[in-house]
Amino acid sequence: MPPERRPPVLPQPDSRPESCCTCLAVRQAARHVTQYYDQFLAPSGLRTTQFSILAKLRRLGPITINALAADLVMDRTTLGRNILPLEREGLIAIVPSSSDRRSKELHLTDKGAARLRTAMKGWARAQMGFEAAFGAKRSADLRGLLQAVSASELGSAPTNHPS
Numbered sequence: 001m002p003p004e005r006r007p008p009v010l011p012q013p014d015s016r017p018e019s020c021c022t023c024l025a026v027r028q029a030a031r032h033v034t035q036y037y038d039q040f041l042a043p044s045g046l047r048t049t050q051f052s053i054l055a056k057l058r059r060l061g062p063i064t065i066n067a068l069a070a071d072l073v074m075d076r077t078t079l080g081r082n083i084l085p086l087e088r089e090g091l092i093a094i095v096p097s098s099s100d101r102r103s104k105e106l107h108l109t110d111k112g113a114a115r116l117r118t119a120m121k122g123w124a125r126a127q128m129g130f131e132a133a134f135g136a137k138r139s140a141d142l143r144g145l146l147q148a149v150s151a152s153e154l155g156s157a158p159t160n161h162p163s
Helices: 022-044 048-060 065-071 076-088 110-134 136-151
Strands: 092-096 104-108
Touching: 022 048, 022 110, 048 065, 048 076, 048 092, 048 104, 048 110, 065 076, 065 104, 076 092, 104 110, 110 136
Parallel strands: none
Antiparallel strands: 092 104
Protein backbone atom coordinates (compact mmCIF):
# COMPACT_ATOMS: atom_id res chain seq x y z
CA MET A 1 0.00 0.00 0.00
CA PRO A 2 1.47 3.43 -0.96
CA PRO A 3 2.38 5.80 1.87
CA GLU A 4 -0.22 8.38 2.79
CA ARG A 5 0.44 11.72 1.09
CA ARG A 6 0.11 14.72 3.31
CA PRO A 7 -0.46 18.25 2.05
CA PRO A 8 2.54 20.55 2.35
CA VAL A 9 2.79 22.54 5.53
CA LEU A 10 2.32 26.21 4.69
CA PRO A 11 3.93 28.90 6.80
CA GLN A 12 1.59 30.56 9.22
CA PRO A 13 1.00 34.31 8.98
CA ASP A 14 3.38 36.20 11.21
CA SER A 15 2.73 39.74 12.40
CA ARG A 16 6.33 40.57 13.35
CA PRO A 17 7.58 43.57 11.31
CA GLU A 18 10.44 41.62 9.72
CA SER A 19 8.08 38.92 8.47
CA CYS A 20 5.50 41.19 6.86
CA CYS A 21 7.82 43.87 5.49
CA THR A 22 7.39 44.02 1.73
CA CYS A 23 10.72 45.81 1.30
CA LEU A 24 12.64 43.11 3.14
CA ALA A 25 10.89 40.32 1.22
CA VAL A 26 11.63 41.97 -2.14
CA ARG A 27 15.28 42.63 -1.23
CA GLN A 28 15.82 39.07 0.01
CA ALA A 29 14.24 37.64 -3.14
CA ALA A 30 16.30 40.00 -5.31
CA ARG A 31 19.54 38.93 -3.61
CA HIS A 32 18.59 35.24 -3.92
CA VAL A 33 17.75 35.53 -7.62
CA THR A 34 20.80 37.71 -8.32
CA GLN A 35 23.12 35.13 -6.73
CA TYR A 36 21.48 32.42 -8.85
CA TYR A 37 21.91 34.36 -12.12
CA ASP A 38 25.47 35.41 -11.19
CA GLN A 39 26.47 31.73 -11.12
CA PHE A 40 25.43 31.34 -14.74
CA LEU A 41 26.97 34.64 -15.85
CA ALA A 42 30.32 34.05 -14.09
CA PRO A 43 32.00 32.32 -17.07
CA SER A 44 31.41 35.50 -19.12
CA GLY A 45 33.09 37.65 -16.47
CA LEU A 46 29.92 39.69 -15.94
CA ARG A 47 27.66 40.10 -12.94
CA THR A 48 23.92 40.57 -13.31
CA THR A 49 24.03 44.36 -12.98
CA GLN A 50 26.74 44.62 -15.64
CA PHE A 51 24.81 42.24 -17.87
CA SER A 52 21.70 44.42 -17.48
CA ILE A 53 23.64 47.56 -18.38
CA LEU A 54 25.08 46.00 -21.54
CA ALA A 55 21.68 44.55 -22.53
CA LYS A 56 19.98 47.94 -22.07
CA LEU A 57 22.66 49.66 -24.15
CA ARG A 58 22.21 47.10 -26.91
CA ARG A 59 18.45 47.62 -26.87
CA LEU A 60 18.34 51.39 -26.38
CA GLY A 61 21.50 52.47 -28.20
CA PRO A 62 23.64 55.35 -26.92
CA ILE A 63 22.06 56.89 -23.84
CA THR A 64 23.07 59.39 -21.18
CA ILE A 65 24.14 58.14 -17.78
CA ASN A 66 21.18 59.87 -16.12
CA ALA A 67 18.67 58.38 -18.57
CA LEU A 68 20.12 54.88 -18.15
CA ALA A 69 20.05 55.22 -14.35
CA ALA A 70 16.38 56.22 -14.53
CA ASP A 71 15.57 53.35 -16.92
CA LEU A 72 17.28 50.85 -14.60
CA VAL A 73 15.63 52.44 -11.52
CA MET A 74 19.13 52.87 -10.14
CA ASP A 75 20.87 55.70 -8.32
CA ARG A 76 23.24 57.56 -10.67
CA THR A 77 26.17 57.06 -8.28
CA THR A 78 25.56 53.31 -8.13
CA LEU A 79 25.39 53.17 -11.91
CA GLY A 80 28.66 55.11 -12.05
CA ARG A 81 30.39 52.49 -9.90
CA ASN A 82 29.04 49.73 -12.12
CA ILE A 83 30.09 51.27 -15.44
CA LEU A 84 33.72 51.93 -14.47
CA PRO A 85 34.86 48.28 -14.82
CA LEU A 86 32.90 48.01 -18.07
CA GLU A 87 34.72 51.04 -19.43
CA ARG A 88 38.11 49.77 -18.20
CA GLU A 89 37.55 46.48 -20.03
CA GLY A 90 36.52 48.31 -23.21
CA LEU A 91 32.96 46.96 -23.12
CA ILE A 92 31.43 50.44 -23.14
CA ALA A 93 32.64 53.87 -24.15
CA ILE A 94 31.73 57.05 -22.30
CA VAL A 95 31.66 59.99 -24.71
CA PRO A 96 30.30 63.54 -24.67
CA SER A 97 26.67 63.65 -25.80
CA SER A 98 26.14 64.74 -29.40
CA SER A 99 23.21 66.95 -28.35
CA ASP A 100 24.65 68.39 -25.12
CA ARG A 101 28.42 68.37 -24.60
CA ARG A 102 27.91 68.72 -20.83
CA SER A 103 26.26 65.29 -20.71
CA LYS A 104 28.01 61.95 -21.16
CA GLU A 105 26.61 59.14 -23.25
CA LEU A 106 27.27 55.45 -22.86
CA HIS A 107 27.95 53.43 -26.00
CA LEU A 108 28.17 49.66 -26.27
CA THR A 109 31.44 48.76 -28.00
CA ASP A 110 31.95 45.84 -30.37
CA LYS A 111 33.85 44.10 -27.58
CA GLY A 112 30.92 44.73 -25.23
CA ALA A 113 28.43 43.35 -27.76
CA ALA A 114 30.56 40.21 -28.14
CA ARG A 115 30.78 39.76 -24.34
CA LEU A 116 27.02 40.25 -24.09
CA ARG A 117 26.43 37.54 -26.73
CA THR A 118 28.61 35.17 -24.69
CA ALA A 119 26.79 36.08 -21.46
CA MET A 120 23.38 35.56 -23.11
CA LYS A 121 24.01 31.82 -23.13
CA GLY A 122 24.43 31.75 -19.34
CA TRP A 123 21.51 34.12 -18.87
CA ALA A 124 19.26 31.86 -20.98
CA ARG A 125 20.23 28.83 -18.87
CA ALA A 126 19.51 30.78 -15.66
CA GLN A 127 16.19 31.96 -17.05
CA MET A 128 15.16 28.42 -18.03
CA GLY A 129 16.24 27.07 -14.63
CA PHE A 130 14.29 29.74 -12.78
CA GLU A 131 11.17 29.04 -14.83
CA ALA A 132 11.59 25.29 -14.36
CA ALA A 133 11.79 25.74 -10.58
CA PHE A 134 9.14 28.45 -10.25
CA GLY A 135 6.86 27.73 -13.22
CA ALA A 136 6.57 29.65 -16.48
CA LYS A 137 3.23 31.27 -15.63
CA ARG A 138 4.24 32.21 -12.10
CA SER A 139 7.52 33.62 -13.45
CA ALA A 140 5.66 35.73 -16.03
CA ASP A 141 3.15 36.85 -13.39
CA LEU A 142 6.01 37.75 -11.03
CA ARG A 143 7.75 39.82 -13.73
CA GLY A 144 4.47 41.61 -14.42
CA LEU A 145 3.92 42.40 -10.75
CA LEU A 146 7.49 43.60 -10.26
CA GLN A 147 7.31 45.79 -13.39
CA ALA A 148 4.09 47.30 -12.03
CA VAL A 149 5.80 48.00 -8.70
CA SER A 150 8.75 49.65 -10.50
CA ALA A 151 6.37 51.81 -12.56
CA SER A 152 4.19 52.79 -9.60
CA GLU A 153 4.12 56.20 -7.99
CA LEU A 154 5.47 55.09 -4.62
CA GLY A 155 7.70 58.16 -4.42
CA SER A 156 4.67 60.44 -4.47
CA ALA A 157 2.78 58.49 -1.81
CA PRO A 158 1.97 60.58 1.27
CA THR A 159 4.30 59.97 4.18
CA ASN A 160 1.85 60.97 6.91
CA HIS A 161 -1.13 58.68 7.08
CA PRO A 162 -4.07 59.46 9.33
CA SER A 163 -4.28 57.17 12.34
